[in-house]
Amino acid sequence: SKGNTIVENGWISIYKPYFTINQSILPEFSRCEFVKVDKIAATQDFTKPTPRYNQASLLDKMDIESIGTKSTRAEIINLLIKRKYIIEDKNEIVPTELGFTIVNTMKNYVSEIVSTKLTKLLESRIEKIEEGDLNLNDVRDYLKKSLEGPLNKIKKNECAIGDELKNILSLGEDRIAIGKCPKCLDGKMIMIKSSKSNRRYLVCSQYRVTGCNAISSVPQTGFIKKSNNVCSCGWPTIIIMYPRRKLWRICVNRTCPQNKYNKINSHHDLNTSI
Structure with missing residues (x-):
């Protein structure tokens, strides 16, 4: 249990009608006194990284x-x-x-x-x-x-x-290569942004050359980072980084069943996935 114990009232005895304690107050205990255990709870915490710069x-x-x-x-x-x-x-x-x-x-x-x-x-x-x-x-x-x-x-x-x-420079500012195209195997899946809808997609870099129609939608928020990994379904995977350092690893094939298990719980997991 976690809380405080008031050792001596001091000024609180005078100011008591107007004084409240936001933290829990522990009851008095004597040395070697036995107490009844209500429950035991084990918690697992991960080291939180320092916040990003603004x-x-x-x-x-x-x-x-x-x-x-x-x-x-x-x-x-x-x-x-x-x-x-x-x-x-x-x-x-x-x-x-x-x-x-x-x-x-x-x-x-x-x-x-x-x-x-x-x-x-x-x-x-x-x-x-x-x-x-x-x-x-x-x-x-x-x-x-x-x-x-x-x-x-x-x-x-x-x-x-x-x-x-x-x-990366030849792809242009907004065209970042994510991984190999799973359909034609020649092109790379690159991220583009529609000038009309302002939505971002992944398309094959060969779509103007050979007509490869591989395309996939990606989350519209968060920063996308390539993971250099390929899912079991053959499509590349990406890392989505959200504010407060929430991390998700997803397959860009949105129908892939592996996307049910895509949360990354720690930066150790992120490093091993990249």
Whole structure:
């Protein structure tokens, strides 16, 4: 049982007519006293992840990490949204598949580019130039040397980086490949949004080439992330991420019986499914 016990009334004895306790008050017990057990309840809880950033909390985080200035931080966020690296879903900032791909690719080949250390270095040097503590030419030469290593890595791995990015970039901002088409086996199921109904669907990327008519509707709310898995029915599966981190894994074949068991209870399940 969980509750409180009042050890000494103190000011409560005077203020009692106007005082209420919202928590449960436990009865008095003496040492070694036996009590009757009414019921035993076992509960299972999962670790709750930290909430997603919103505009305000992301601005605070950028301030802490010295990313941008007061006048440019909001503009940086708007630019990320414009480029489809992130989206706003019910006041939450959610990374898109395009954003995930670019960040993960750069982490694999040139992690310095996506680190905040380089940004902090640049911002601190600019501030010292404004204060007259550093010379512009000296800072410029220093930054050239700092960027020489990362730029050489990009040059060395440009073909590999290009191969990882070209698939998702060639599909366009709103056309993210989910998986292989189960009908023609040549195309990929891509997400498109109807300009008339503003609803999103999955269609085969070969529908204009070979006329493949594979199509599937998807939930109209939540952020869609591909799972890289194929259902037993042959259609690809996706992860739907809703506000408050509610996660669902579904087969895009809406008649598939496996969709009865599609809830993901934890981020461990999410990682293993992806």
